[in-house]
Amino acid sequence: MVHKRLGRTGIEVSRLGFGAMRLPSGSDGNPNREESVRMIHRAFELGVNYIDTAVGYCNFQSQPVVGEALKGWRDRVYVSTKNHYRGKSERAWWNHLEDSLERLDVEYIDIYNIHGINWDTWEKYAKGPHGILSWMKKARDQGLIRHICCSFHDTAEALRKIAATEEFSAVTLQYNLLDRTLEPALEELANRDIGVIVMGPVGGGRLAGVSEQIREMLPEARSNAEVALRFVLSNPNVTMAISGMSTMEQVEENCAVASRREPLTKEERQRVDLVLQRMKGLSDLYCTGCNYCMPCESGVEIPQIFLAVNQDRVYGLKQVGQAHYNHLAGKAIHCIACGKCEPKCPQNIPIRVQIREAAQRFDSAYGTMAFDLSVVRQTRQGFEMRAGFHNLSDQPGTATVSLSGGDGFCLFPTQFKLTVDKPFHRCTETLVLEIARPHPSRLQVSADIEDAKGRRTETFRFAFGNCYRAKSIDDLMARSAALDPLRVADKEQVLFCANEWGTRFSVNAWAGHSADEFLLYAQVRDSSPELDKTPNGNVLWYMDMVFDLRAREYGLAPGFQRDVFMLRTMLDNTGRAEAQRVRGSVDTAQVHVTSSEHDGIVEIRVQLPWKAFGEKVASRVPTLKSGECIGFDIVLARTNENGFPALGIGWGANPRIDSDARSGTLLLTG
Ligand code: SF4
Ligand code: SF4
Numbered sequence: 212m213v214h215k216r217l218g219r220t221g222i223e224v225s226r227l228g229f230g231a232m233r234l235p236s237g238s239d240g241n242p243n244r245e246e247s248v249r250m251i252h253r254a255f256e257l258g259v260n261y262i263d264t265a266v267g268y269c270n271f272q273s274q275p276v277v278g279e280a281l282k283g284w285r286d287r288v289y290v291s292t293k294n295h296y297r298g299k300s301e302r303a304w305w306n307h308l309e310d311s312l313e314r315l316d317v318e319y320i321d322i323y324n325i326h327g328i329n330w331d332t333w334e335k336y337a338k339g340p341h342g343i344l345s346w347m348k349k350a351r352d353q354g355l356i357r358h359i360c361c362s363f364h365d366t367a368e369a370l371r372k373i374a375a376t377e378e379f380s381a382v383t384l385q386y387n388l389l390d391r392t393l394e395p396a397l398e399e400l401a402n403r404d405i406g407v408i409v410m411g412p413v414g415g416g417r418l419a420g421v422s423e424q425i426r427e428m429l430p431e432a433r434s435n436a437e438v439a440l441r442f443v444l445s446n447p448n449v450t451m452a453i454s455g456m457s458t459m460e461q462v463e464e465n466c467a468v469a470s471r472r473e474p475l476t477k478e479e480r481q482r483v484d485l486v487l488q489r490m491k492g493l494s495d496l497y498c499t500g501c502n503y504c505m506p507c508e509s510g511v512e513i514p515q516i517f518l519a520v521n522q523d524r525v526y527g528l529k530q531v532g533q534a535h536y537n538h539l540a541g542k543a544i545h546c547i548a549c550g551k552c553e554p555k556c557p558q559n560i561p562i563r564v565q566i567r568e569a570a571q572r573f574d575s576a577y578g579t580m581a582f583d584l585s586v587v588r589q590t591r592q593g594f595e596m597r598a599g600f601h602n603l604s605d606q607p608g609t610a611t612v613s614l615s616g617g618d619g620f621c622l623f624p625t626q627f628k629l630t631v632d633k634p635f636h637r638c639t640e641t642l643v644l645e646i647a648r649p650h651p652s653r654l655q656v657s658a659d660i661e662d663a664k665g666r667r668t669e670t671f672r673f674a675f676g677n678c679y680r681a682k683s684i685d686d687l688m689a690r691s692a693a694l695d696p697l698r699v700a701d702k703e704q705v706l707f708c709a710n711e712w713g714t715r716f717s718v719n720a721w722a723g724h725s726a727d728e729f730l731l732y733a734q735v736r737d738s739s740p741e742l743d744k745t746p747n748g749n750v751l752w753y754m755d756m757v758f759d760l761r762a763r764e765y766g767l768a769p770g771f772q773r774d775v776f777m778l779r780t781m782l783d784n785t786g787r788a789e790a791q792r793v794r795g796s797v798d799t800a801q802v803h804v805t806s807s808e809h810d811g812i813v814e815i816r817v818q819l820p821w822k823a824f825g826e827k828v829a830s831r832v833p834t835l836k837s838g839e840c841i842g843f844d845i846v847l848a849r850t851n852e853n854g855f856p857a858l859g860i861g862w863g864a865n866p867r868i869d870s871d872a873r874s875g876t877l878l879l880t881g
Pocket of ligand 1: 507508509510511513545546547549550551552562563
C-alpha cells in the first residue's frame with residue numbers, strides 16, 4: 212500500500228481509504244456486521260489506515276460497525292467522521308459529536324468534518340466567533356478531535372474560497388472520470404497544503420457498470436472500477452481516494468490498485484486523456500451545457516436531458532444516464548415542440564428532434580403515445596378535466612383509452628380515440644368529472660391505453676381538499692386544533708392525497724393562502740423503531756418542495772410548466788429547520804420554515820411568497836397571468852445521510868418517489 216502525507220494534518224495515510232457508507236447489507240438496509248468487520252479488517256491487513264463514516268450511513272449503523280472493527284486496530288488507523296448540524300445551537304452540535312464518539316466507541320476522532328459544506332453554509336453557520344468552526348476548535352482543544360476538516364459540495368470557485376479561509380487541514384470532495392468539475396481547484400488546495408480526499412472515485416459504483424468506452428482507456432485493466440480509481444489517484448494533487456466497498460472482492464481489487472507506485476504511466480495517462488477528450492468533443496458536438504436555450508416555458512430541462520443522453524450515448528453508461536434522467540423534473544415528454552429554444556443554441560442543435568430521441572430513449576414506459584390526465588378547473592358539478600396525448604414516435608400516432616374509476620363520481624366520456632398526425636405533437640380532449648356531494652377527498656382513475664407499442668394500464672390519483680383563505684399559519688393551526696392529528700383520512704380537512712412508501716409515520720397537513728403567501732402546516736408522527744433513531748432521539752428529515760407556476764390550462768398536469776422553485780429543508784426535532792434554495796427565482800430569505808416537536812409529533816410550518824414568485828415568473832413569461840395557478844411537489848422524507856429516503860410521503864408527481872401518483876397542483880381558488 213502506498214502512503215501519502217495528508218496536507219497540514221501531517222499524518223501519513225494510505226492512498227485508499229475505506230468508505231463505510233456501502234457496507235454489505237440485507238434487504239432492510241442494515242449492514243451485515245460480521246461480513247462488514249471481516250472486510251474492514253482485510254483492508255487494514257492490506258495497509259489501509261483510514262476509515263470514513265458518518266452518522267446516517269447504512270441506516271445509522273455504520274458508526275457502530277466501524278467502532279467494532281476498530282477494536283485492536285485503533286492505534287494504527289485514522290478515523291474520519293462528520294457532523295451535519297447546521298444551526299445556532301452549540302448544544303445540539305455537541306450532542307452530535309458526543310453521539311459519534313459513543314457510537315464509534317473511541318476517545319477522540321482523528322478527522323472531524325463539517326458535513327457537506329458549501330459557501331452558503333460556511334457564511335451562514337461555520338464562520339465567526341459563535342459558528343460551527345469555533346465549536347470545532349473547542350473540541351480540538353479538549354482533545355476530542357484532532358484535525359478540523361470538511362466534506363464539500365459546491366463549485367470550484369467556492370472550493371477556492373473555502374481553501375483561502377485557511378481553516379481546514381483536508382477537504383473531502385467529489386471527483387471522478389465523469390465529474391471533473393472541481394479539478395481546476397485541486398492544485399490550489401495542494402499548494403496551500405490542504406489534503407485532498409476524493410469521495411466517489413468510482414462515481415458511487417456507477418462507473419463500474421458496463422462501458423466499452425471506459426474500457427477502451429485502459430484495455431488491460433481488470434475492470435472499469437480499476438480504470439476509475441487509477442485515474443483519480445494519478446492526479447498529483449489528490450492525496451487519497453475513499454471507496455465505499457461492499458464486497459471482499461472490491462477490497463482486494465482496490466487495495467491492489469492503491470498499491471501501485473504509479474497509478475498510471477505517462478503513456479497510460481495520455482491515452483486516458485485522449486479518450487476523455489474525444490468523448491468530451493463528442494459530448495460538446497451534441498451539447499456544451501451552456502444553458503443559452505433556457506428557460507424553456509414548458510419546463511423542459513434541455514441541457515440536463517442532453518447530459519443524460521451523453522452519459523448513455525457517448526460514455527456508454529446507460530444506467531447512469533437513465534438514473535440522471537429519472538431525477539429530472541422537466542422531462543422530454545413535456546416538450547411541446549414550440550421550437551423557441553432552437554435559435555438560442557450556438558451549437559445549432561435541432562433540439563426538438565434530439566429531445567424526441569431522448570424521450571424515446573428514456574421514457575419508454577409511456578409507449579408511443581404518452582397519456583396524461585389533469586384537472587383544469589372546478590365547476591358546479593365537479594371538475595373539468597383534460598386528457599392529453601403526446602406523440603413520442605416519428606410517425607403519425609393513434610391511441611385509444613378507456614377510463615374507469617370508483618364510486619362517487621362519473622366521467623364523460625369514458626372511452627375515446629385520439630390521433631396526432633405530427634410526430635412529437637400533442638392533442639387533448641376535454642372531460643367532465645361529476646362528483647356527488649360531499650366531495651370525496653381522493654379519486655382514483657384507471658386508464659387502459661392502447662397505442663402502437665401495445666396495451667398498458669396507468670393509474671391516476673387526485674386529491675381534492677380545502678385550501679383555506681387564511682391570514683397566517685396561526686389561522687391554519689386554529690382550524691387544525693380541534694382535530695385528531697392522527698386521523699389522516701378526515702375528509703373535510705385533508706388537503707393532499709398522501710402516497711406512502713413507508714408505513715411508519717403519519718402526516719396530517721393543512722394548506723392555505725393569504726393574498727401574498729402560501730401556507731402549509733403539517734403534523735408528523737414518527738413511529739419508527741428506536742433503532743432507526745440517533746442515540747439522542749434525533750430524527751433526520753428532509754422536506755423537498757418544488758413549486759412551479761403554470762398556466763391554468765395545464766391544471767394538474769404532471770411536470771413543470773413554467774419557472775420552478777425548488778427548496779430543500781432539513782428538519783429535526785431539535786427545532787432546526789433550514790431552507791436551502793436548490794434552484795428558482797425566489798430568494799430563500801423570503802421563505803420561512805420552522806419545525807418543533809412535542810409529544811412525539813413534529814410540527815412543520817411553511818410560509819412561501821407565492822405571489823412574489825408568480826410576479827417574478829410572469830415578468831419573464833409575459834403571456835402568463837401572475838399567480839394564476841401554482842403546481843407543487845412535496846416530499847417529506849426521513850432519510851439516511853446519503854439522501855436516500857428511508858420512509859416518507861410524497862404529494863405530487865415527484866419522480867424520486869416510487870409512486871404512481873400523477874396529481875400535483877394546488878388550485879388557489881376562493
Ligand atoms: S421546443 Fe420543446 S424544449 Fe424547446 S422551448 Fe419548446 S417546449 Fe421547450
Ligand atoms: S443552447 Fe444548445 S448547447 Fe447550450 S445547453 Fe442548450 S442545447 Fe445545449
